[in-house]
Amino acid sequence: MFDLSCRTSWELTFKLQRMMPTCEHDLFCMQACDPGMRDITLGPQMFKNVTDFSTFLLDRSSGVLYLGAKDAILAVDTNNLNQQPRKIVWDVPEDKRKSCVAKGKTEVDCNNYIRLLEFLGDGRIYVCGTYAFDPHCAFLEQSSFTLEKTEDGGIKTETGKGKCPFEPAQHYTAVMASGILYTAATSNFLGTLFDISRATGPEQERIRTERSINWLNDPEFVSSAFIEASADANPTGDDDKIYFFFTEMAKEYELYTKVKVPRVARVCKSDVGGMKTLQRRWTTFLKAQLVCEDKSSDRRFNVLKDVFTVQHSAGDPSSTHFYGLFSSQWEPEDVSAVCIFSLTDINKVMDGSFKELKKNCDNWMNPEPPPTPRPGQCLNSALKAEGFESSLKLPDKVLTFVRDHPLMENSVTAAPVLVRRGIGYTKLAVTLTGRGAVLHLGTDRGEIHKVAVVGQNTTLLQESPVFPSNEAVNNILLYQGWALVGSPLSLARIQAEGCALFSSCTVCARARGLGCVWSNEEEACSLSEKDPGPGDVVDAALKKCGSLDGRCSPIIQEMRVSLGQRLLLPCVQLSPRPCSWQHPPHRLTRQHHTDLDVTVTEDSLGNYVCSCQEGGPSVRDPTTCLRATYHLSLEGPTVGGSKSPAGSRHIIAVYILFFFLGSLCAVIIMYFVNRREKFGQHQAPDTSLSSDKGRDFTASFVSPQSPSSTSLFSKVFQMEKQNGTTTSTTTTSTLLSNQGNGGPHSSSLSNSKPSNGINGNSSSGELKLASEMLVGNVVGRRTVERASPGGGEMESGEGYGMVGGLGDGSNEGLKGLEEELASFPMFRSSAPLAPCEESSI
Structure with missing residues (x-):
């Protein structure tokens, strides 16, 4: 059992650890075999409850890894992981923690999170922590692994503002250049000010960026790199440079x-x-946009997650390349892409034209020509010969120009070498081989994915779990063929280089482009000096392994489906090149990125083949690779017992028939109702108070001069504007004059003689009509104005008083109803705006 656990891959070791919770992490395997030769994972039990690891610093001469955690600093010997890590406790005093909480911060954040670990070059390490939202820095003696003390025995500290972030989760980066610290971090308690600064060194040389949104506009810092110019390959005497990457x-x-x-x-x-x-600001600060764009699908990845810096040729700084890990602001699902930018392309953009940020109306102004010497240029031998030995001697016109033009016109553009959807990558490290590169990608679910990039082709080699799924990978360091992988709670050492890490023939075959060959006699994968040769080397190697499922010759996957079922057929394509599907001709399909969405019908059964373009000998000569093949067939009776879609068609036909029958009945009913209304209009008025027609609102107020009751409020209360004064229509006056002819309790509303009045109207019916008329008038914000008996015009609101002539207390009822309606906001009239009144928003 011990030999089995140590011979298997570290994935099985990880599973065994989870099956034995009482054991120390990996002590089981470390006691059974040589820990220096196996993949190992150290968890919270090994670190004695020290958590929140955020910073790695590796001493490559001794193999000691320093870990920055919450209230502690650990030192782990990566060559002897069986040894207990050393620990330094650096926490926050209780009174300072309470003061932090009183300022509105949480108790969890009011600790000392170690965010900076950098070598000073004199046997000491510069250590900085958040220190309860008041950053502090200290000095760590490597030999004794202790923090420097003051005379009274306390820890010797200095301010960490501008060197370390205030919050434990803030984006931050720092790099050491010749013993001087350069940082990109927030510089205030609220986290609203951002600086890229020279944080250490002589006080008069500590400079930072200008406080302008043209320089930095709410940035999220990601990475930094110091590129030291080589003396042999620097004939112009150009200055060394520091690069910062951010979003x-x-x-x-x-x-x-x-x-x-x-x-x-x-x-x-x-x-x-x-x-x-x-003054005390950068005179050489320039920035350019990074464009990671897939032109075939016109998709751009605009959020930078991580950057890994590597020299493609050892000892040649000009061969430096930056591998950028991107995501997208516009994608609803997780999407990750990797683009490669060369140092040569970045410097070429920095030496190009400047973007003009000043705006005149809606047109960008033409940029003014840059002065001499070129703004933002690093000092070199030619400038020093002209008398510019220091940036202090640069003319004001040069400094003013670079202050107002920090952004370059052109962008640094690259096409992605890898695109993954549905996976969130968090960290990236790169191993170069003789024929290509291996990308080590950490995920937000505690996994490490290895991807081979050879020329224009990208191949997924392994997807291996390292930590539990709730622990995201936040650090990856490469050291002597190993990858040191960290999460907030754990640390793992896994093999990262060499063909020997591929433990099966199939995985070894997928790495054939890197020069790996599987040996059946030794049952091991090793590096071959022979050239893989032309053609699809991966498929040829897979055939030697006896695998029918090749990289470009997948086996057919049989799928038993039901009618009406919805499927998503996957087609995994790592590169951004387009994919196409061949399938039976029907309309119920939709391609979602490289996958295919299918709704199953009788016409959609058959073969589905996904073909993707791969890189050939050149970019313009792509080859076709079959990525996935499916065959859809029915599994039996469909859900609901219907044997064919004919049954569903019959049901739909029945529904349509019932719909038409219902429509016909509605037309007939409306016809008879119309006939009844017309017949009632020519009948003699019924003088009986017990008449049923007198209780019907619709029939009781119909007259030859009034519109049909079905359009009472759409036509009766129409208002028209005459000579600038709003008046009611004749129809309204006619209705008011006809309203008073009724039973014994009604009274006349005007002196005009009623015509064709209808008897049998009770006072309740009159009250109901009057109230509804009142509602219509108030909603229209108009007052009924009509001629008074004296020949003059009625005052506003006078009509309501005449309605009050109704008996049995109707006057008080209408007044109360008017007051009640006026209390509703919908019936209130808003204040009118003056003509041509302007408002600013």
């Missing part, structure tokens, strides 16, 4: 939605600021 809100895009844009910024090592303009 910020785009100032140049004036859209309603905030657009995130990935950037690369560059400053020069010898920059000390200007004499008058840009």
Whole structure:
């Protein structure tokens, strides 16, 4: 059992650890075999409840890994993981923690999270922590693994503002260049000010960015790199440079939605600021946009997650490449992409034209020509010969220009070498081989994915679990063929280089492009010096393994389906090149990225083949690769017992028949109702109070001069504007004059003689009509104005008083109804606006 657990891959070791919760992490395997030769995972039990690891610092000479955690610093010997890690406790005093909580922060955040670990070069490590939202820095002696003390025995500290973030989760990056610390972090308690600064060194040389949204606009810092110019390959005497990678809100895009844009910024090592303009500010700060775009699908990945810096040729800084890990602001699902940017392309953009950020009306102004010497240029031998030995001697016009033009016109563009959907990658590391590169990608579910990139082709090699699914990978360091992988709670050491890490013939065959060959005699994967040769080397190697499922010759997958079922047929394509499907001709399909959405019918049964373009000998010569093949067939009777879609068609026909029959009945009923209304209009009035017609509102108020009751409020209360004064129509007056002719309790509303009045109207019916007329008038914000008996015009509101002539207390009832309706907001009249009144929003 011990030999089995140590011979198997580290995935099985991880499973065995979870099956034995009482054991220390990996002590089981470490006691059974040589820990220096196996993949190992250390968890919370090994670290004695020290959590929240966020920072890695590796001493490559000794193999000691320093871990920055919450209130502690750990030192782990990666060559002897059986040894208990050393620990330094650096926590926050209780009174300072309470003060932090009183300022509105949580108790969890009011601790000391170690965010910075950097070598000083004199046997010490510079350590900085959040220290309850008041960043502090200290000095760690490597030999004794202790923090420097003051004379009274306390920890010797200095301010960490501008060197370390205030919050434990804030985006942050730092790099050491010749013993001087360069950082990109927030610089205030609220986290609203951002600086890229030279944080250590002589006080007069500590400079930072200008506080302007043209320089930094709500950035999320990701990574930084110090590129030291080689003395042999630097004939111009150019200065060393520091590069910062971040994502910020785009100032140049004036859209309603905030657009995130990935950037690369560059400053020069010898920059000390200007004499008058840009004092204690960068005079060489320039930034450019990074574009990771798949032109075939017109999709751009605009959120930068991580950057890994590597030299493609050892000892040649000009061969430096930056592997960027991106996601998308616009994708509803997780999507990850990897783009590669060269240092040469970045410097070419930095030496190009400047973008003009000043705006005149809605047109961008033409940029003014840059002055001489070129703004943002690093000092070199030619400038020093002209008398510019320092940035302090640069003219004000040069400094003013670079202050107002930090952004470059052109962008650094690259096409993605890998695109994965549905997977959230968090960290990236790269191993170079003789024929290509291996990407080590950490996920947000505690996994490490290995992807081979050879020329234009990308192949997924392994997907291996390292930590529990709730622990995201937040650190990856490469050291002597190993990958040191970290999460907030655990640490793992896994094999990262060499063909020997591929433990099966199938996985080894997928790495054939890297030069790996499987040996059946030794049952091992090893590196071969022979060239893989032309053609699809992966498929040829898979056939030697006896695998029918090749990389470009997949086996047919039989799928038993039911009618009406909805399927999503996957087609995994790592590269961004397009994929197409061949399937039976029917309309119930929709391609979602590379996958195919299918609704099963009788016409959709058959074969489905996904073909993707792969990289050939050149970019313009792609080859076709079959990625997936499916065969859909019926599994038996469909859900609901219907044997064919004919049954469903019959049901639909019955529904349609009932619909038409119902419509016909409705037309007939409406016809007879119309006939009855017309017949009632020519009948003699019924003078009996017990008549049923007198209780019917619709029939009791119909007259030859009034409209039909079905359109009472749509026509009766129409208002017209005459000579600038709003008056009611004749129809309204006619209705008012006809309303008073009724039973013994009604009274006349005007002196005009009623015509064709209808008797049998009770006072309740009159009250109901009057109230509804009142509602119509109030809603229309108009007052009924009609001629008074004296020949003059009725005053506003006079009509309501005449309605009050109704007997039996109707006057008080209508007044109460008017007051009640006026209390509703919908019936209140808003204040009118003056003509041509302007408002600012």
